[in-house]
Amino acid sequence: MNTILQNQLPFIKTFVVTVLFSFTLLLIRVIKTDSTFYLFLVWNLFLACIPYAITLILCSQKTNSFIFWIGFACWLVFLPNSPYILTDLQHIKLSTLESVWFDVLLILSFAINGLVAGFASLSIIQTSLQKKFSNKIANFIVYFILLLCGFGIYLGRVLRWNSWDILQDPTGLLLDIAKRILFPYQHINTWFFTITFGVFLIIIYRMMNHYEIRKIK
Template identity: 25%
Template sequence: MNNRFKARISFFAYIALLFTLDNYYSFMIFNLFLAFAALELSFLLPLFKSHKKRNMLVSFVFFIVFILLSPNVFYVVTDLIHLNFFSFDYMEGLHVNEWWNFFVLISGVFIALFFYIVMIKEIQLLLINTKWNKLILLVFMLLGGLGIYIGRFLRFHSIHLFTEPLSLLKQVLDSLNGNSLLFILWMSVLQFIVYWFFVDSKRNEA
């Protein structure tokens, strides 16, 4: 079973679980849908790698849309903060409802991490003959960290990049400080760790 098929099966199975079984994390439907949309776009990247002048504009627009949507994949990892819905006080015994919801949320995060790994592999394949491929990946991760910050703290969604770009840009610039830059750096480092463990070709060949 290839990664593309695994991603689709896991996405639709997880969404079905959220729709049919009782849980506290219905917001994961939307968040994982956005992550899945970015992943599906990554599979189309080779089709839009064009060197013909008449196709350059279409390719440029597609890559911009992909870059704008891509932070949604790793953003799901930050949904772990919603474990605070429950106390998880093991001294009071086993509360099955708490651990069921733990299972639901962690499963969604694992699926998103799988999406991220597959997406990065698709990008790496696209850049395989590019001189600055590692630098481009690092910039991609930094942009991802910025996108996660915008979504988590400024509460902008991807659609706002098209409907309210000036308002978004102003709020981002106004909010940047030492703490926000640290958060962006940490999210970028986490992405790099996932890349280094699961994607880096030299490591996999060792």
């Protein structure tokens, strides 16, 4: 078995258990409320796991630089889907006083799974980048990627774009992005959202890495 896949097996086993827990919570809610409203969380979690699947495929075998960067670009496009589920907490406003605590737990369980899957894929990519660049450059790229995730989340949550629109409507997507880059002062909310969410992701990612390093020591 490939070394990377072998090293990831403990994480994959634990991740499957936590995902089953999330699905159990969702099933309980469907049964108790006779509502399928939160079934979209399953699709969102599926999208959140795509970056992790891409990294396993990309880094589990030897590839030339061209293939690696093509895979890296695909991975980068889907990565914002991983932390995106955190913004699904906005649906709590639709919950009743009796169900709000359960709905918070339900959404957070999916959101944390998505975030962890994204960070796991980012950690694998960071290791690959460290083989190609110095640690400082690799770290800078990782932090920039997390800021891009903040921007990607804005595109998805506020402007309602998704990863598939790169193929379905690339012109419209690029025009929306270009307007915010060329006229930043007219889109202050875009950059405030991007920076605050990006910094939040950087902080959480650093905390998780620090914990892993201390645990290894």
